[in-house]
Amino acid sequence: MMSTRAVIQSDALINFPVKLAVPGTVKVHLGQSVEPGDLISEAVLPAKIQVFDVLNQFRIQQPDLESSIMRLAGESVQRGDIIARKPGLIARIFRASEDGKVVAVRDGRVTLAMGEITIQALTPIAGVVGELIPGLGAEIVAHGFSVQGSWGNDRVSVGKLVMFDADADLNGSIIFLDHTVTLEEIQSLKEKGASGFVVTSLDPSSLNALDQSDLPLMSLLGFGEAVLDEYSRAAIEDLHHKQITLIARKADPYRDVKPELFQPRETEGTGELFAAPERGLLGRTVRLLGQPYFGSIGKIVELPGKPERLGNGLKSQVAVIEREDETVIRIPLQNIEILKD
16 A cells, blocks of 8 residues: 655654664653653663683583582672682682673583673654653654655764755755765765765665665665656755754655654644544645656546556556646556655
């Protein structure tokens, strides 16, 4: 089924998960208001793990193992404590090099966890805690202005959106580039202080390198030569020099997830935690995704109730689209996306 969420929304509702990669402690509660940088959850992990092979290091036999290990799993230890000892004329001793804990005694090996590091999950967006993710974090719900894209590299950044100008101050800014962008351009602007990128399209030959970029990167139309429609360009221009959040998450059509630019805004709908009821699709402005119409726009003028057989022999629900040049075509629903709400 095609998503009915518009690509451009003036009162969008986003649900953004903020969570740890490992279990920890959630620090917020349902309904709590949060600001960018607020702590959502944290976990305390060992700074270092050390494994000592008692059998092989002490050169002892299995029957002597139990008497050689001086600590049990779960015990806390201090620096210098004896963990294992081999008695005899030439005694051998293994001591804890730092404060820590014995986390396992198994197969003749003692495993120590020493020191502590704290990892935290901080929200990059302001909003309300709409759902807790037990042991990991929470889902942050927010209303605002949203422009969705087609591809993202799963990074997030907050900054001022700047339409690219060679003379503009790019330091800390999220840059918009209205053409097919190469890896070399991204690297050059990164050196000038850019904190993220929104582009019309990307050079497909650089996909792997762009995917690994440490700065967030969102393409509105994907890869290859493409021309941005007037609605999307106007939406980007409306955000020029404004503080926005670039949520360049990876697209997932099965969960209706796309990368997006987001700017929190107070509206009449702000405060509602759930999206407004779905509206009819007739008359909505859409962007066409399939060839040979990729990137062009039009309006839905009819929605046939029954699936129709396409040229490839498959059946699909279709929409009748009147394009800007006034031609009328029939397009599978999965090959269009709503452009304007």
